[in-house]
Amino acid sequence: MPELLLRRPLVVSGSRLERVDNDVALGTASGAGTLDDAVLLPGLVDLHTHVFSGQDLGVSADEAAERSGVTAMVDAGSAGGDLFGAFAAIALRSRTRLRAFVNISSIGTTSIQRRGELRSPEYLDEELVVRTIAEHPGLAVGVKVRASANVGGRFTTRALAAARRAADRAAAPLMVHLGPKPASIDTIVRTLGAGDIVTHCFTGFAGNSLIENGRIRPSVRRARERGVLFDVGHGVSGFDPAIARAAIDQGFPPDTISTDLHAYSTHAAVDLPTVIGRIVAAGMPWADALQAATRTPALAVGLDGAGILSFDSPCDVVVARIAGSALTVEHCVRDAVLVRR
Numbered sequence: 001m002p003e004l005l006l007r008r009p010l011v012v013s014g015s016r017l018e019r020v021d022n023d024v025a026l027g028t029a030s031g032a033g034t035l036d037d038a039v040l041l042p043g044l045v046d047l048h049t050h051v052f053s054g055q056d057l058g059v060s061a062d063e064a065a066e067r068s069g070v071t072a073m074v075d076a077g078s079a080g081g082d083l084f085g086a087f088a089a090i091a092l093r094s095r096t097r098l099r100a101f102v103n104i105s106s107i108g109t110t111s112i113q114r115r116g117e118l119r120s121p122e123y124l125d126e127e128l129v130v131r132t133i134a135e136h137p138g139l140a141v142g143v144k145v146r147a148s149a150n151v152g153g154r155f156t157t158r159a160l161a162a163a164r165r166a167a168d169r170a171a172a173p174l175m176v177h178l179g180p181k182p183a184s185i186d187t188i189v190r191t192l193g194a195g196d197i198v199t200h201c202f203t204g205f206a207g208n209s210l211i212e213n214g215r216i217r218p219s220v221r222r223a224r225e226r227g228v229l230f231d232v233g234h235g236v237s238g239f240d241p242a243i244a245r246a247a248i249d250q251g252f253p254p255d256t257i258s259t260d261l262h263a264y265s266t267h268a269a270v271d272l273p274t275v276i277g278r279i280v281a282a283g284m285p286w287a288d289a290l291q292a293a294t295r296t297p298a299l300a301v302g303l304d305g306a307g308i309l310s311f312d313s314p315c316d317v318v319v320a321r322i323a324g325s326a327l328t329v330e331h332c333v334r335d336a337v338l339v340r341r
């Protein structure tokens with residue numbers, strides 16, 4: 001097991017991370033070295049990815065995690081109930097800790113190149129979703145629906161309602177993607193309660209954004225007060241920096257920062273440190289942005305022990321540098337033991 005030695009105590013107050021002075025020695029299997037001016041972070045947690053590799057949309061979790069400091073990923077509905085067993089087999093072999101939302105459509109998000117998975121209502125199967133979540137405890141953590149016109153056509157609202165019922169029956173969070181109407185953002189947030197998630201929250205795509213006439217919509221503010229989480233889900237068309245800046249300016253930063261990494265978005269989203277940097281550039285303070293890519297997403301899906309540094313038990317540690325709005329990952333050590341010296 002790699003051992004990380006700290007010659008000075010690391011200051012961790014709750015889940016808040018303090019900057020570490022130099023004089024940090026990193027001892028790993030590959031040797032030790034002194035890192036000046038580095039910060040220590042918990043392994044990053046990406047709440048919105050597509051890592052059902054083998055599916056056309058899927059990327060390999062371990063390859064994507066390799067140099068980005070991500071040690072836990074949540075797949076956002078790539079698999080529905082019909083294919084969840086195949087996804088579970090991949091998760092079992094993955095070094096990266098995986099969790100997944102089960103798509104309300106039994107076929108899952110097979111491809112964003114084709115007609116959406118909700119165009120045929122016979123694929124809407126609440127019973128199958130509830131059963132899948134029950135059969136995969138610790139892996140299937142919630143329900144996903146892409147509630148937008150380009151996915152569901154005239155069945156979109158029906159799919160959103162089915163996903164709501166399935167999540168309620170499974171007592172699990174519901175993640176809804178925001179895209180072109182219907183469903184309108186007002187309808188989506190009205191459907192959600194504490195612990196549920198709106199992803200692509202800063203999209204400006206097709207005039208269905210969380211900002212209306214230059215202000216955060218009242219329905220969106222009320223949703224946050226109820227405990228609904230707003231997730232970045234960068235992707236290709238899921239992120240508009242002008243919307244992000246306007247929202248953060250008005251005191252509405254994201255709760256969680258994620259990539260929506262998939263085979264067709266890697267050129268745009270790049271990796272989680274890049275997306276974190278874009279949110280910091282849009283005005284979110286570093287400490288809050290790091291929390292939004294570590295502890296908050298871990299808690300949202302019950303990833304125990306993830307997204308936090310601990311002296312009591314092995315944890316994933318990232319050694320990184322921060323310059324301006326850029327986060328550069330230098331080392332990622334899984335299952336490290338932090339030792340006070």
Ligand SMILES: [Zn+2]
Nearest residue numbers: 048049076260
């Ligand atoms: Zn996605």
